[in-house]
Amino acid sequence: MPVISVANQKGGVGKTTVCLLLAEGLARLGKRVLLVDLDPQFNLSYFYLGDRVIEHEEKNVGHVLLGKLPVEEVLVELSSNLWLLPSYLNLSVRELELVSSYNRERKLRRALEPLLDQFEYVIIDNPPSLSIFLVNSLVASNYLLVPLEPSYFAVVGMELMLGLLKFIRAEINPSLELLGVVINKYSKRSSIPEAMLVEFRKKYDNTKILGILPNSVIFEKSHAARKSIFDLIDKRNKHVKKAIEKFIEEVIKYAK
Numbered sequence: 001m002p003v004i005s006v007a008n009q010k011g012g013v014g015k016t017t018v019c020l021l022l023a024e025g026l027a028r029l030g031k032r033v034l035l036v037d038l039d040p041q042f043n044l045s046y047f048y049l050g051d052r053v054i055e056h057e058e059k060n061v062g063h064v065l066l067g068k069l070p071v072e073e074v075l076v077e078l079s080s081n082l083w084l085l086p087s088y089l090n091l092s093v094r095e096l097e098l099v100s101s102y103n104r105e106r107k108l109r110r111a112l113e114p115l116l117d118q119f120e121y122v123i124i125d126n127p128p129s130l131s132i133f134l135v136n137s138l139v140a141s142n143y144l145l146v147p148l149e150p151s152y153f154a155v156v157g158m159e160l161m162l163g164l165l166k167f168i169r170a171e172i173n174p175s176l177e178l179l180g181v182v183i184n185k186y187s188k189r190s191s192i193p194e195a196m197l198v199e200f201r202k203k204y205d206n207t208k209i210l211g212i213l214p215n216s217v218i219f220e221k222s223h224a225a226r227k228s229i230f231d232l233i234d235k236r237n238k239h240v241k242k243a244i245e246k247f248i249e250e251v252i253k254y255a256k
Helices: 015-028 043-056 061-065 091-098 104-118 132-140 154-171 191-203 217-225 235-254
Strands: 003-006 033-037 076-079 082-085 121-125 143-148 177-186 209-214
Touching (some): 003 132, 015 033, 015 082, 015 235, 033 043, 043 076, 061 091, 091 132, 104 121, 132 154, 143 154, 154 177, 154 191, 177 191, 177 235, 191 209, 209 235
Parallel strands (some): 003 121, 033 121
């Protein structure tokens, strides 16, 4: 079963957006999906729970990692095919406890083991930094998906993630694979995105580009309204829908 870490140590590249698109898209295709929010900024959790996220101050993924609560007690059912293991602001405090615990890098992997037969996909949102949460995510996963912005700094984020991938595979989780990258906020109005793609393909010719998502205000509208982008897309956004569907098809094709 695919367990996919959506990660980049560079911030602002659309990790949470990619998690939302992927989870919502797969769930609408009838797949049973578990979302895991490992980011102390809890944007993913807030998208689904709104102000109710405060109810998870003492019942979130941090408590599961530390063995204080069973994972089944923390799971939130969002729809018939979609579940969430939520985060909260105090997750950063839990990190201080986690770094001093035994087998700290395998906590998430062990916590998810009882659930793996219940889901067809697990998608993990991660903080934009090298942390014990990101390490846990990669150890628990069999795929890494890297979101990138079409800028010259994209290579920096990619290099950081490839270095971490190499380390995790060598030292802890040899089954971890690079699923590919997804390009966010792509615009044909500027020459920079196209130049970035050309350079990226030259430098990383063996890396799959699973999707190129256009720069569109509909993504911001989705976040602001806390509504699925699939419910907001209309005739004016057909190109966005097509790009998202193509991205999801590629993930299904390569994440086995």
